Structure formats: structure tokens, C-alpha cells
Amino acid sequence: MFKRQTTGSVICTSCGTLVGVNDAVCYSCNRRNPGLWGYAPAFRRLGQDLGFVPLVMGGTIVLYVLSLLVDVAGMRPILAPSSMAIRLLGASGSYPVFVEGRWWTVLTAGWLHGGLLHIVLNMLWIRQLAPAVAELYGPGRMVIVYTLAGVVGFTFTSVAGRYIGFLPLIGGAQLSLGASAPIFGLLGALVYYGNRTGSRHVREAGLQYALMMGIFGLIMPGIDNQAHLGGFVGGYVAGLLLDPLKPERIDHLVGGAACLVVTLVAVVASFVTALPLLLN
Numbered sequence: 456m457f458k459r460q461t462t463g464s465v466i467c468t469s470c471g472t473l474v475g476v477n478d479a480v481c482y483s484c485n486r487r488n489p490g491l492w493g494y495a496p497a498f499r500r501l502g503q504d505l506g507f508v509p510l511v512m513g514g515t516i517v518l519y520v521l522s523l524l525v526d527v528a529g530m531r532p533i534l535a536p537s538s539m540a541i542r543l544l545g546a547s548g549s550y551p552v553f554v555e556g557r558w559w560t561v562l563t564a565g566w567l568h569g570g571l572l573h574i575v576l577n578m579l580w581i582r583q584l585a586p587a588v589a590e591l592y593g594p595g596r597m598v599i600v601y602t603l604a605g606v607v608g609f610t611f612t613s614v615a616g617r618y619i620g621f622l623p624l625i626g627g628a629q630l631s632l633g634a635s636a637p638i639f640g641l642l643g644a645l646v647y648y649g650n651r652t653g654s655r656h657v658r659e660a661g662l663q664y665a666l667m668m669g670i671f672g673l674i675m676p677g678i679d680n681q682a683h684l685g686g687f688v689g690g691y692v693a694g695l696l697l698d699p700l701k702p703e704r705i706d707h708l709v710g711g712a713a714c715l716v717v718t719l720v721a722v723v724a725s726f727v728t729a730l731p732l733l734l735n
């Protein structure tokens with residue numbers, strides 16, 4: 456799959472003009488190493504053929520299964536991982552971030568779920584929204600939006616949990632997890648797309664879903680509204696920074712892949728650093 460092209464021409468990762476695969480500099484935009492050592496075509500396939508959407512869903516399911524297997528004895532109904540298991544794999548919130556200093560859990564919490572219903576509902580939302588965002592922004596930027604929204608969402612809830620934790624509904628959480636923060640990010644990116652391009656249809660679809668899920672969160676107990684709010688803000692700002700009116704570049708695919716790699720590193724870091732905390 457990850458084959459290197461050594462001869463011929465490729466598309467510059469920055470500006471999209473044809474360059475020799477071994478050219479040191481793009482003659483059109485002056486980018487250095489425009490062919491990414493010959494890996495540029497492989498990145499293009501990664502986004503288009505293999506698809507980032509199944510990668511996000513597959514990764515989330517794998518981590519959920521891992522969270523069950525890592526502490527089978529502590530599992531609760533219905534297929535809910537123990538609190539030890541979710542802390543091991545990187546649940547976020549004011550406790551892990553401020554008390555334990557494990558700030559990178561803002562990257563990992565969006566990939567973890569508290570039970571079967573939780574993950575099934577979120578997977579349905581991702582299946583609905585991620586292909587739409589990938590269509591409008593490109594698959595690489597979809598993953599960047601997803602990752603940034605998770606980071607902002609779990610930062611919001613951790614900070615709120617630390618400083619305004621006494622407030623009802625918006626007091627953040629000591630321990631938080633779930634893909635709904637990045638899902639709100641996908642909605643934020645859709646709303647930004649609608650604003651930027653004047654597509655009322657996309658804007659209203661995004662706003663309606665966000666409103667519906669937001670109100671659901673305010674009514675249901677135990678929902679982390681700060682993570683939702685932060686996720687929406689993060690996705691909207693990510694959309695603004697990435698500008699959907701410009702075509703997706705291979706740089707974005709590389710950025711999306713980098714987001715996934717950094718997240719994986721954060722999961723490993725969570726596991727390694729939580730082990731001694733939990734054994735004490």
C-alpha cells in the first residue's frame with residue numbers, strides 16, 4: 456500500500472502542479488521536497504482509496520474492544536469498560552489533566568466510550584457526518600477537524616471542571632470520554648462551510664443537528680455539555696483555518712495522517728503513565 460514512487464512526475468503537495476518526483480524544489484510555489492521523497496502518491500491513495508472515515512471508525516471500535524479486554528473482570532453492563540480501563544487508555548477531564556498532569560488525554564478521550572449504547576450511537580453519527588465533511592473539505596482535513604475538535608472539546612471540559620465545576624450543566628467533568636466532542640466538531644465545520652460558501656442547506660443541516668443534540672445533552676443527565684460546546688467551537692475554528700473554498704492538498708492528507716499518529720502516541724503515553732498511578 457505505502458509504495459514509493461522513484462521515477463516520473465507527481466503532483467506538488469502544496470500547489471498541485473506537476474513536478475519531478477525527485478525535484479528538490481517546486482518551480483511553481485518554491486516548496487522544498489514537493490514529492491515527499493516519492494511518497495506523495497501513496498498519501499493521496501491513503502485519503503481517497505483506503506479512506507480516513509473507516510480508519511476513524513475502525514480505530515474507535517478497536518480502542519473500545521481494548522478497553523473491555525484490558526480489565527475483563529471489571530466490566531459492567533452493558534459492555535461498559537471499568538473506570539480503571541478507561542483511565543488507562545486515556546479518558547480526559549479535570550482529574551487526569553490537572554491532578555495527574557496528563558494533558559495529552561485531550562487527544563485520546565474522543566476515541567473511548569463508556570458502553571455499548573454510547574459507542575453505537577456515536578458510530579451512527581460519525582457514519583452520517585464524517586463522509587459529508589470529507590466530501591466538502593477532503594478526507595485529510597476531515598481528520599484534522601475531528602482531531603482539533605476533540606482537543607478543544609476536552610480542554611473546555613477539563614478547564615471548566617477545574618474552575619467552574621460547581622455549576623450545573625456547564626461545569627465540565629472530572630472524567631470525560633466519547634466521540635461526541637469531535638462529532639460536534641464535524642457539525643461546527645459544516646456550519647462554517649455553509650457560512651463561507653453561502654450554502655444555506657449545509658449551514659442549516661449542521662445547526663439543526665447541533666441544536667438537537669445540544670438540547671438532548673441538556674435534558675439527559677450525565678452528558679458533558681462543555682465537551683460538546685468546545686467540540687463545536689473547535690470544529691468551526693478548524694474549518695475557518697482550513698478554508699473549504701481551497702482544494703485539499705496532499706499536505707492536508709499528511710496532516711490528517713499525522714493527527715492519527717499523534718493520537719496513537721497519546722494513547723500509548725496514557726497507558727504507560729497511568730499504569731503506575733493505578734497500581735498504587
Ligand SMILES: [Zn+2]
Pocket residue numbers: 467468469470471472481482483484485486489
Ligand atoms: Zn508547488
